[in-house]
Amino acid sequence: MDRFWIKMDRRSFEYDHGVNSFIDFALKNEYLVNDRIRYPCLKCENMKLFEANIVKDHLFFHEFDETYERWI
Known part of the structure; x- marks a missing residue:
């Protein structure tokens, strides 16, 4: 997973897209505990x-x- 967006302005499209990608990745790769994400x-x-x-x-x-x- 690309990490460039982490240092971007939190109001930017890149940051928004990166956060959404991170959450999607966590949900799809079973990083869940009782439907919650760490x-x-x-x-x-x-x-x-x-x-x-x-x-x-x-x-x-x-x-x-x-x-x-920890990017698996």
Whole structure:
């Protein structure tokens, strides 16, 4: 998965598309726990689980952790 979008402005099309791709990838590759996704926003530090719509909000509001490296 391409990571260039992580450093883009959160208001940009590229960031929006990247977040949606990340969520789709997580959903399709069974990164779910009770229909929730673990995700690397700066606030939650990949420790909390939420539904896809909440994950998207967090990644826009709190930003995607640029140091996140687990891309399988």
